[in-house]
Amino acid sequence: MSRALKTTIVILAVLVVFGLITLPSLRRAIQRISGSSRPEEQARREVMQIPISTPTDVKVTAQMYWLSAASPASLEATPIELPLSADPVERSKQLLLALIDNAPAPERRTLPPDTTLLAFYIQPDGTAIADFSDALQQETPSGILSEQMAVDSIAQTLGANVNAIRQLKILIHGQEAETLAGHLDLSGLFPVPSAAQAATPVSQAPTTPTTTGAGQTKPAGPAPAPPTPAKKAPN
Amino acid sequence: MIVCRRSISTLLALIVASALALRAAPQSEPAPSGAVPAQTSQQPAQQAMQQIAAPRNALAVVVLDPAHGGADQGARGSSGIVESDVVLSFARLLRISLEAQGLRVILTRQANEGPSFDDRSKIANAQRGVIFITLHVSSTGPAGTVRVYSLPQPAAPAVTPASNPAHPGLVLWDHAQQGFLDLSRKLAELVQIQMAQRFRSSPETPLAAAVRQLRTVAAPAVAIEVSSVSLPDRAPLDQMAPVLADGVARAVAAFRLVYEAGVK
């Protein structure tokens, strides 16, 4: 064995030992420099905020559930024209983006304007998983009523316009959260009323009693929301 | 040549070791968002279960929960109204009305402490003949209205198993409320009727919502939410407090008959 080869092997061995010692801290430093998960969320956010269009998009009348103008403690089905995909996942993303961005008036919003949908899946059993940015948790007004309106608007809008979804799981930044904003339990699944159930309120849904439960998938004959007993203007 | 082979095998061993060290390095990436976490994943195994006695006593104890507290102020209005303060004063007044009926009242916090959801549930779950009432002031909703909530019936019982098949006498802590849904609904109805009579535009019937605090209470349990912290000042809320206390106390008296009739 030549002297030069031995020297090379020794140098390489020293380098490997050095690498072993420094790599974990180097890794942490790289993560610090890259700002860990924030830019990742930012990047996903930028991707998801771009209006989604697919080859199967058809302009239809979608039923969107925002706060009722006349009765702000309840939701009201509001028809809007929206290009929607035939693919249930893309269709759901399009609907949720519109739910966040297209509220007819600020006081009818159910979700904070800074909220972004980071990911959306539908499992074969009909469980939809919607992963939202931290803004949903941090900026939804704290309270049973406001938090329930937020979840309800998502569940009702999906139920009225997408056939494949039976129940909904909400994640915050990829993680299960204990509550939405201090009250509403996010550990479980929220029932999503199907289009077939749309004509009748879903009495067992945790999210329905203060809402209409009257989602419609067809543009024709959207049932106006029956107001809840609460009638006075807020505040 | 032997030296050379040894050096090479040492080098290989070091490379493998470095690869292992890299894998063991702490991961800061968020968990993949595609998977639904198991419902009980956050609970340590020993905390997941607790023996819960069936209600066999007369109704004797009310656990009143002024929600939030500590670092968690709850809802905050632009005029400076803080939910955690308001609900504490509500609870103190309600305590007096309930004690006047001969009931023992336990508050989950006396001042600005911030017990966890489970700590508050534990206080109720350690009692027999008990009901649990959590008090809230919302951010939104028509001013001066009061809504009463109980947990909804589960859509699919398989998703939320109440009992542990391995230990039939034990109830899963995470689903402790499951055996009390009907009684909780009854209590909510009685309280909501009183609220509708006293506070105009309040709903006539109670609502169902997945309120986190209620899930781990092994007793009839309701949440009462008053609107709202968005008022320009706190005076209207303070004026509501004695009226609310009287109404809730009357509802609890009515519920006592229902509870004791069904509990022999």
Ligand SMILES: [Zn+2]
């Ligand atoms: Zn609260």
